[in-house]
Amino acid sequence: MPKHPISENLPAELLLEHMPVSAFVLDARHQVVIWNQACAELTGLTAEQMLGSTEHWRGFYTERRPCLADLLLDSSLGDLESLYEQASHSSAVSHTENWCLLPDGRRLYLVIDAGLICNADGAVVAVVETQRDRTEQRLMMQALGESELRMSSILASALDAIITIDQQHHITLFNDAAARIFQCISEFAIGQPIERFILPQCLNLFQRFINFDQPLSSAQTWVPEGLSARRANGESFPIEATFSPLEVNEQKLYTIILRDVNDRRIAAEKLDRLQLEKGYLQEIINDEHNPQDFVSASVLMREVMAQVRMVAGTDTPVLLLGETGTGKELLARAIHEYSPRSSAIMVKINCAALPADLIESELFGHEKGAFTGAVQQRKGRFELADGGTLFMDELGELSLSAQAKLLRVLQEQEFERLGGSETLHVNVRLIAATNRDLATEVSAGRFRADLFYRLNVFPLQIPALRQRSADIPLLARFFLHKYAKKLAKRFTDISPASLENLHNYAWPGNVRELQNVIERAVILSPGPLLEIALLNPVVTEPTAVTKALPTLAELEREHILRTLRATHWQISGPKGAAAILDLNPNTLRSRMVKLGISKT
Ligand SMILES: Nc1ncnc2c1ncn2[C@@H]1O[C@H](COP(=O)(O)OP(=O)(O)OP(=O)(O)O)[C@@H](O)[C@H]1O
Numbered sequence: 001m002p003k004h005p006i007s008e009n010l011p012a013e014l015l016l017e018h019m020p021v022s023a024f025v026l027d028a029r030h031q032v033v034i035w036n037q038a039c040a041e042l043t044g045l046t047a048e049q050m051l052g053s054t055e056h057w058r059g060f061y062t063e064r065r066p067c068l069a070d071l072l073l074d075s076s077l078g079d080l081e082s083l084y085e086q087a088s089h090s091s092a093v094s095h096t097e098n099w100c101l102l103p104d105g106r107r108l109y110l111v112i113d114a115g116l117i118c119n120a121d122g123a124v125v126a127v128v129e130t131q132r133d134r135t136e137q138r139l140m141m142q143a144l145g146e147s148e149l150r151m152s153s154i155l156a157s158a159l160d161a162i163i164t165i166d167q168q169h170h171i172t173l174f175n176d177a178a179a180r181i182f183q184c185i186s187e188f189a190i191g192q193p194i195e196r197f198i199l200p201q202c203l204n205l206f207q208r209f210i211n212f213d214q215p216l217s218s219a220q221t222w223v224p225e226g227l228s229a230r231r232a233n234g235e236s237f238p239i240e241a242t243f244s245p246l247e248v249n250e251q252k253l254y255t256i257i258l259r260d261v262n263d264r265r266i267a268a269e270k271l272d273r274l275q276l277e278k279g280y281l282q283e284i285i286n287d288e289h290n291p292q293d294f295v296s297a298s299v300l301m302r303e304v305m306a307q308v309r310m311v312a313g314t315d316t317p318v319l320l321l322g323e324t325g326t327g328k329e330l331l332a333r334a335i336h337e338y339s340p341r342s343s344a345i346m347v348k349i350n351c352a353a354l355p356a357d358l359i360e361s362e363l364f365g366h367e368k369g370a371f372t373g374a375v376q377q378r379k380g381r382f383e384l385a386d387g388g389t390l391f392m393d394e395l396g397e398l399s400l401s402a403q404a405k406l407l408r409v410l411q412e413q414e415f416e417r418l419g420g421s422e423t424l425h426v427n428v429r430l431i432a433a434t435n436r437d438l439a440t441e442v443s444a445g446r447f448r449a450d451l452f453y454r455l456n457v458f459p460l461q462i463p464a465l466r467q468r469s470a471d472i473p474l475l476a477r478f479f480l481h482k483y484a485k486k487l488a489k490r491f492t493d494i495s496p497a498s499l500e501n502l503h504n505y506a507w508p509g510n511v512r513e514l515q516n517v518i519e520r521a522v523i524l525s526p527g528p529l530l531e532i533a534l535l536n537p538v539v540t541e542p543t544a545v546t547k548a549l550p551t552l553a554e555l556e557r558e559h560i561l562r563t564l565r566a567t568h569w570q571i572s573g574p575k576g577a578a579a580i581l582d583l584n585p586n587t588l589r590s591r592m593v594k595l596g597i598s599k600t
Helices: 012-018 037-043 068-073 135-157 176-182 200-208 261-286 299-312 328-338 356-364 400-412 438-443 449-455 471-486 496-504 510-524 552-566 577-581 585-595
Strands: 022-027 032-035 093-101 107-118 124-133 161-165 171-174 221-230 236-248 251-260 318-321 346-350 389-393 414-416 423-425 429-434 459-461
Touching: 012 032, 022 037, 022 068, 037 124, 068 093, 068 107, 068 124, 107 135, 135 176, 161 176, 176 221, 176 251, 200 221, 236 261, 251 261, 299 328, 299 459, 318 328, 328 346, 328 389, 328 429, 346 356, 356 400, 400 414, 400 449, 438 449, 471 496, 471 510, 496 510, 496 552, 552 577, 552 585, 577 585
Parallel strands: 318 429, 318 459, 346 389, 389 429
Antiparallel strands: 022 032, 022 124, 093 107, 107 124, 161 171, 161 251, 221 236, 236 251, 414 423
16 A cells, blocks of 8 residues: 555554544454553553553453454454344444443443454454443434334324424324324325325415414414314314424424314213213112112012013103102012113102102203303203113102103104204103003093003002001011111010001001101111001001090100000010110009009
């Protein structure tokens, strides 16, 4: 190789020794022949320590391993690619980049190059290896990679469409939400003009928010309404959007973050419905009407239950008729539970519990401003019961105007919210209950005949409790068990005298009254036999005001007598009459004498 006159006076060793890059030279036997100043500075190992040794690896690794220079000299020492990441190799030069652990404990990312030195005959006489510290760049690259990853996962998980466009209005970024909202894969969208995704009628307005000439510092613009976008299939939808100018690498861009307003409306509606449903479900959980708890042994009730099971599988409206407290609501729940709609909810409305003007809004819902106080739109119970069952209790109390609307829902399954013009369609099964005689109500003009006939397709008459005396002991024991458990009290049974009492009573309040009587007795009785001493004898007709009332002494005598019968005339002891009456046994004995009570 021709030499410059000056370089002839510069021996290669001197050049290597002083060059500002860390380097060492090995001879053909892998012994260090040069360990330059920069290498000594980098590794902290001096030339004196290293010259002549084959321990040069100590400068870069904690364990013995062939350096790049060794591999270049002798390829049998190992495979370059498997020993070093990012390795590349040509006949006389090798390159690698990797993390090294230096003797002073520093971890550095070194870029290492090695080249063979041959003599004039082409024989390998030595190898030179250089090391350049690229730790800082490497760490920056890593941080950049991580932040890009974070950025792209934020973009991917965002619910809003995030789009960036360049000065030509071409899309440069189109996140996953944008792909979902516009129904267009990002590979296709990128490079397209944004105008392709805007409804043509809104283009002028849209372009007003993109101005690449305005200063970057100008604030973002939020456009809550008035703009509509266009999906890949041409379908248009209203959007709200934020426009923000930005500059990246001297390139001016605009970021547009937008969302489908319909999506938000649908989500808000869903939330509304779920909240309402939650309220109703809570009511049901707190409700006492559990069809699993239906108790009955009488022939009359068994017939009713057979009909319940038959009608449950259909969508036919059911009209439950019967006195108050006979179990109409419990049967309505049973019909719903046995029906194919049981996975949806049964919504209840008590027509007697709300004033006539509110009941319509409760049933059909209202639009905002439909009447004074209607500050926001509200869904009615028909909408809530969609797919399920609506139970209308005390149907006989429904106003004539609400009856007309109810008839329309029954016939067409459609209605409008109060103050609304949109016709809503629902799929609701109706169960109604009343203790009024609807036929009489029809003749009196208080109930629409057409609605009555529509509802009367499957009337179910629930017998009064006094008509099914076989159910009385069964129900009484069921309620005894229920309330004893609730009040953590122990009872073995109901006393025979009390059972007799229950049979003789007329039960104007039916099962509900029986339930209340047992609950009260459970509170008052010490047990273990339940005493129900408070019932008046048979009340078959209303007590005449003129009828002579018993005196206090008569009542006391009757009450003591009943208690004594119930305890089989046992006076003292924990199960005795005195304990039940909360009296001293001697006091009870003297009262018995005074009131003329004796076993005979
Ligand atoms: N056969 C039964 N087995 C167990 N509990 C019953 C039975 N029948 C009624 N009940 C209970 O009696 C109470 C009254 O029943 P329900 O509310 O169903 O009567 P209703 O006929 O709908 O009354 P109203 O006409 O006053 O609305 C409820 O607590 C119910 O659980």
